[in-house]
Amino acid sequence: MLLYHVRIALKSLRRTPGLSAVILGGIALGIGVAALFSTVRHSMAKDPIPGKSDVLHWVRLDNWDPARAHPNVDGISPQLTYRDAMEIMKTDIPARQTAMFKANLYVFPDSKVARPKRTLIRLCFADFFPMFELPFKYGSGWDRKADQGPEPVVVLDEETNDLLFGGTNSVGKSVRIEDREFRVVGVLDTWRPSIKFYDITQNPIQPPEQVFMPFNFVRPMQIRTAGNTDGWKTSGGPGFEGFLASDHNWIQFWAELPDAATRQRYVDFLKAYVTEQKKAGRFPRPLRVEVTPVMAWMDSQGVTPPQVTAVWVVSLLFLAVCALNLMGLLLAKFLARAPEIGVRRALGASRRDVFVQHVVESELVGLLGGVLGVLLALGGVAVVNGWAKTAINRGDLFRFDGAMVLAAAGLSLAAGLVAGLYPAWRVCRIPPAVHLKLQ
Amino acid sequence: MLMMRDIRKVYRTDLIETHALSDFSLHVRTGEFVAVMGPSGSGKTTFLNVAGLLDTFDAGTYELDGKDVSRLSDDEMSRFRNRKIGFVFQSFNLIPDLDVFDNVDVPLRYRGLPASERKARIEKALEQVGLSSRARHLPSQLSGGQQQRVAIARVLAGDPRLILADEPTGNLDSLMTREILDLLEEINGRGTTIVMVTHSPECATRAHRQIHLLDGKVVDLDAPPSLARAPEAVPAVG
Numbered sequence: 001m002l003l004y005h006v007r008i009a010l011k012s013l014r015r016t017p018g019l020s021a022v023i024l025g026g027i028a029l030g031i032g033v034a035a036l037f038s039t040v041r042h043s044m045a046k047d048p049i050p051g052k053s054d055v056l057h058w059v060r061l062d063n064w065d066p067a068r069a070h071p072n073v074d075g076i077s078p079q080l081t082y083r084d085a086m087e088i089m090k091t092d093i094p095a096r097q098t099a100m101f102k103a104n105l106y107v108f109p110d111s112k113v114a115r116p117k118r119t120l121i122r123l124c125f126a127d128f129f130p131m132f133e134l135p136f137k138y139g140s141g142w143d144r145k146a147d148q149g150p151e152p153v154v155v156l157d158e159e160t161n162d163l164l165f166g167g168t169n170s171v172g173k174s175v176r177i178e179d180r181e182f183r184v185v186g187v188l189d190t191w192r193p194s195i196k197f198y199d200i201t202q203n204p205i206q207p208p209e210q211v212f213m214p215f216n217f218v219r220p221m222q223i224r225t226a227g228n229t230d231g232w233k234t235s236g237g238p239g240f241e242g243f244l245a246s247d248h249n250w251i252q253f254w255a256e257l258p259d260a261a262t263r264q265r266y267v268d269f270l271k272a273y274v275t276e277q278k279k280a281g282r283f284p285r286p287l288r289v290e291v292t293p294v295m296a297w298m299d300s301q302g303v304t305p306p307q308v309t310a311v312w313v314v315s316l317l318f319l320a321v322c323a324l325n326l327m328g329l330l331l332a333k334f335l336a337r338a339p340e341i342g343v344r345r346a347l348g349a350s351r352r353d354v355f356v357q358h359v360v361e362s363e364l365v366g367l368l369g370g371v372l373g374v375l376l377a378l379g380g381v382a383v384v385n386g387w388a389k390t391a392i393n394r395g396d397l398f399r400f401d402g403a404m405v406l407a408a409a410g411l412s413l414a415a416g417l418v419a420g421l422y423p424a425w426r427v428c429r430i431p432p433a434v435h436l437k438l439q
Numbered sequence: 440m441l442m443m444r445d446i447r448k449v450y451r452t453d454l455i456e457t458h459a460l461s462d463f464s465l466h467v468r469t470g471e472f473v474a475v476m477g478p479s480g481s482g483k484t485t486f487l488n489v490a491g492l493l494d495t496f497d498a499g500t501y502e503l504d505g506k507d508v509s510r511l512s513d514d515e516m517s518r519f520r521n522r523k524i525g526f527v528f529q530s531f532n533l534i535p536d537l538d539v540f541d542n543v544d545v546p547l548r549y550r551g552l553p554a555s556e557r558k559a560r561i562e563k564a565l566e567q568v569g570l571s572s573r574a575r576h577l578p579s580q581l582s583g584g585q586q587q588r589v590a591i592a593r594v595l596a597g598d599p600r601l602i603l604a605d606e607p608t609g610n611l612d613s614l615m616t617r618e619i620l621d622l623l624e625e626i627n628g629r630g631t632t633i634v635m636v637t638h639s640p641e642c643a644t645r646a647h648r649q650i651h652l653l654d655g656k657v658v659d660l661d662a663p664p665s666l667a668r669a670p671e672a673v674p675a676v677g
Binding site: 012340342348349350431 | 520521528537593
């Protein structure tokens with residue numbers, strides 16, 4: 001019977017092509033706008049690493065000014081000092097962990113191919129790659145032994161490998177960074193998370209770094225951060241060694257804690273470390289350590305701007321207005337068909353049959369409008385990505401993925417239902433005898 | 440087949456009450472062909488709507504095919520209409536988007552019959568009215584007489600016990616009128632009860648008996664004729 005209702009609904013749409021076009025256009029516009037802004041929000045707010053976001057934890061220690069809290073939204077610096085990060089790295093409680101920061105260094109391609117290029121490089125530990133599930137096209141990340149040396153190894157992103165080696169398998173080849181030669185151990189496959197969730201201390205929609213090298217080169221190469229550095233007092237002494245010994249916060253730190261017991265042990269370890277440091281006159285504020293999972297960390301730092309959420313809500317309200325407008329059009333269309341409904345009732349259709357037939361027609365309108373709306377949304381996403389490509393070199397920032405297809409289908413069905421319930425209820429209440437003479 | 444006793448139907452507005460049927464009593468036996476006549480406003484259409492379970496009534500009792508239908512729910516009335524009653528209207532009341540086959544299919548769909556049985560019934564009904572070759576034509580591609588034959592095929596496919604015809608020849612010329620009345624007589628001859636509202640005395644003469652309505656009451660009632668088939672008991676008509 002459902003297929004019969006669908007067939008009748010299609011005939012009904014064909015009967016009034018002009019009105020049907022207006023109805024479908026209206027709902028398509030509503031779905032298109034709602035799907036576009038849902039995509040924008042979804043790209044920013046979705047779980048960037050499903051399955052691991054609960055076990056990856058951002059680590060912070062409150063080493064700030066005793067007179068006032070850190071200006072970050074939750075009153076604690078988002079980063080650690082170098083010396084604390086190095087001490088914490090010594091524990092083996094987490095399954096994996098990494099201290100890291102980004103730097104801006106010169107990479108030297110073959111002089112016949114290109115000029116030296118300032119390149120964003122992430123200095124991290126070997127655990128970084130399995131922790132964040134980076135995909136490899138060639139080779140792999142380096143091992144923990146390479147962290148200790150440190151061994152001169154690097155991982156390149158696909159684009160850099162294209163630039164330096166024409167896209168060939170460059171594992172084992174050499175690349176010069178600043179004044180040192182490094183051996184390529186891995187080349188990443190395409191990896192462009194919408195949100196750079198592993199480091200949101202600066203612009204969270206920046207693309208990932210292009211080169212990854214062992215963290216411990218920070219000291220021999222005296223590498224400075226290209227990210228934020230914050231501090232509340234002058235300390236540490238002169239020169240680069242003084243900077244490393246200072247209480248300035250500039251290192252990001254992640255720990256993979258697979259279960260609650262490990263997490264608790266890790267928190268206890270951090271508290272013991274801070275307590276120990278307090279005895280040496282550091283950490284003057286009340287003891288506070290924060291170990292925060294990915295989604296909570298992103299939420300707390302406002303990765304999804306409230307304006308994006310506000311526009312998304314407005315787009316849903318716009319869809320609701322479209323659905324209400326559609327309700328009026330469907331009511332007029334259905335009531336104009338009252339004589340036919342009278343005939344069907346005379347021939348044995350129950351109120352339920354009439355109601356279902358018209359709800360099916362409304363849902364069909366919703367779904368067809370949804371298909372058109374998705375096409376509109378895809379066009380809109382392409383336009384927004386075009387803008388992002390120009391403004392921040394992120395042409396793939398917003399993605400209309402499978403989840404958004406499901407969301408658009410859900411919105412379409414919901415809009416069809418909202419628009420169709422009342423008109424369907426009205427026409428199923430029409431007394432069958434009233435319109436029979438008018439047919 | 441149809442037994443109405445003291446039926447009252449009143450249409451009310453804020454200002455006025457219209458007694459469409461008052462103390463209306465009628466008995467139609469199984470297998471009868473009855474013509475209902477009367478001037479405009481006499482209650483013919485109201486009677487037909489009540490008889491066809493398309494409208495409710497305010498007082499009285501109504502038995503249809505041996506069942507008291509006075510207190511049926513809307514769903515039960517729909518099911519009863521679908522299985523027991525066939526309608527033939529003056530303006531044919533075919534659904535314009537559906538071709539002949541699908542129009543005849545409508546009541547069978549609501550009965551939930553399997554596709555193979557529906558197809559067999561539709562083909563047989565169209566053959567009976569001589570429109571097998573027009574199964575995929577739209578109503579707009581047919582003459583008035585053909586459209587009315589499609590409406591009759593729709594009734595035949597459902598195999599009802601009672602046919603209610605509301606001026607079935609009102610929109611037809613004399614030739615077509617004869618064809619349709621012949622068809623109705625043939626159907627009645629197979630045992631289906633027919634109640635036909637008509638303005639035309641010529642059409643009414645084709646019925647076994649005529650009933651005249653005025654101001655919502657039966658004012659002139661022919662004696663029930665003797666029928667070819669075994670007649671059922673004839674209760675007094677109140």
